[in-house]
Amino acid sequence: MTDLTALSEEVRALARQRDAIVLAHNYQRQEVQDVADFVGDSLGLSREAAATSAAVIVFAGVHFMAETAKILSPDKHVLLPEPRAGCPMADMITAEQARSFKGEHPGLPLVTYVNSSAEVKAESDVCCTSANAVEVVRSLGVTRVLFAPDRNLGAWVASQLPDVEIITWDGFCPTHERVTAEQVRSAVQAHPGAMVVAHPECRPEVVALADAVLSTSGMIRYVASSAAEEFIVITESGLLHGLAKAAPGKKFFGLTPPMVCPNMKLTTLEKVRDCLRDGTGEVTVPASTRARALAAVERMVALG
Numbered sequence: 001m002t003d004l005t006a007l008s009e010e011v012r013a014l015a016r017q018r019d020a021i022v023l024a025h026n027y028q029r030q031e032v033q034d035v036a037d038f039v040g041d042s043l044g045l046s047r048e049a050a051a052t053s054a055a056v057i058v059f060a061g062v063h064f065m066a067e068t069a070k071i072l073s074p075d076k077h078v079l080l081p082e083p084r085a086g087c088p089m090a091d092m093i094t095a096e097q098a099r100s101f102k103g104e105h106p107g108l109p110l111v112t113y114v115n116s117s118a119e120v121k122a123e124s125d126v127c128c129t130s131a132n133a134v135e136v137v138r139s140l141g142v143t144r145v146l147f148a149p150d151r152n153l154g155a156w157v158a159s160q161l162p163d164v165e166i167i168t169w170d171g172f173c174p175t176h177e178r179v180t181a182e183q184v185r186s187a188v189q190a191h192p193g194a195m196v197v198a199h200p201e202c203r204p205e206v207v208a209l210a211d212a213v214l215s216t217s218g219m220i221r222y223v224a225s226s227a228a229e230e231f232i233v234i235t236e237s238g239l240l241h242g243l244a245k246a247a248p249g250k251k252f253f254g255l256t257p258p259m260v261c262p263n264m265k266l267t268t269l270e271k272v273r274d275c276l277r278d279g280t281g282e283v284t285v286p287a288s289t290r291a292r293a294l295a296a297v298e299r300m301v302a303l304g
C-alpha cells in the first residue's frame with residue numbers, strides 16, 4: 001500500500017468516526033479531491049454542506065468558501081484544514097471599503113462575488129458566483145450596479161449585458177490575471193483545433209480568445225457534453241483532474257507555465273487527516289454578520 005492510499009484510508013475512517021463529510025474544491029490537489037465525499041465549486045459545495053446530516057464539515061478549499069458554508073449551515077462544525085489558506089482576491093476589499101464604495105454611488109445595488117469575506121457579503125445586496133453572475137445582474141432589472149471585488153468578472157458581465165453599466169471594484173485573482181493573450185495563442189498554435197475554455201476571472205483580452213467562458217463546474221458539464229475532443233483549459237490547474245474524470249478519453253491541455261493557486265495547494269492530505277483527528281481549524285462567523293451575509297446569499301439563490 002502506498003503512503004497516499006494508507007493516508008486516504010485513515011481520512012475515510014476518521015470521517016466515519018467523527019460523523020464528518022469532506023468537501024473539496026475543484027482546484028484542490030488530486031489526492032485531496034479523490035478522498036472527498038463531494039468535489040465542486042464553492043456554491044455547489046456550500047449546498048452540499050447545507051444538505052448533509054453530518055455534524056462536521058471538513059472544507060478543503062480557501063477561507064471564504066468555508067465561511068460561506070458556515071453562513072448556510074450555522075449549526076454544523078465547519079473545519080478548514082489549513083487556516084492560512086486565504087484568497088488574495090477576497091482580501092482586496094474590506095467591509096469599510098465596501099461601505100465607502102456604496103457611499104460614493106448612493107442608491108446603486110452592490111453585487112458581490114462569493115470570493116469575498118462574510119463582512120463584505122454582509123454589506124452587499126446580493127451575491128453571485130462565476131456561474132450565475134450574468135443572470136444575477138440581469139435579474140436585478142437595473143441599468144447601473146456596483147460589482148466587487150473582481151474587475152475581470154465584472155467586465156465579462158458587462159460584455160454580456162450591454163444595457164447595464166457596471167461599476168467594478170479593482171480586485172482580481174493573481175492566478176488568473178497572470179495569463180496573457182500570448183500564452184493562449186501559443187497554446188492554440190501547439191494544439192490547433194482544440195476548443196479554448198476560459199474562466200471569467202481572466203483578463204478581457206484572454207476571455208476574448210475563448211470559445212466558451214465558464215465557471216469550473218460549467219467547464220465540467222461543457223466538456224462532457226461537447227462534441228469536441230480536445231480542450232485548452234484556462235483556469236487553475238486542479239480542474240484538469242476533474243475534467244479528465246468527467247470526460248475520460250478527451251484531451252485537456254493547461255497553459256505553460258501551469259496556472260497554480262498557491263493557497264489552494266496549501267491543503268494536503270496530511271492536513272485533512274490532522275484536522276479530522278484533532279478537530280482543529282473551526283471557522284466561525286459572528287451572528288450579526290451572518291444574518292446579513294445570509295440575506296445576500298439567499299437573494300442570489302432566489303434570483304439565480
Ligand code: CIZ
Nearest residue numbers: 041042129130215216217
Ligand atoms: O466559485 C468557485 O468555486 C470558484 C472560485 C470558481 C469557479 O468558477 O467555480
Ligand code: SF4
Nearest residue numbers: 087088089173175261
Ligand atoms: Fe482566490 Fe484565485 Fe485562488 Fe480562486 S484561484 S482562491 S480566486 S486566488
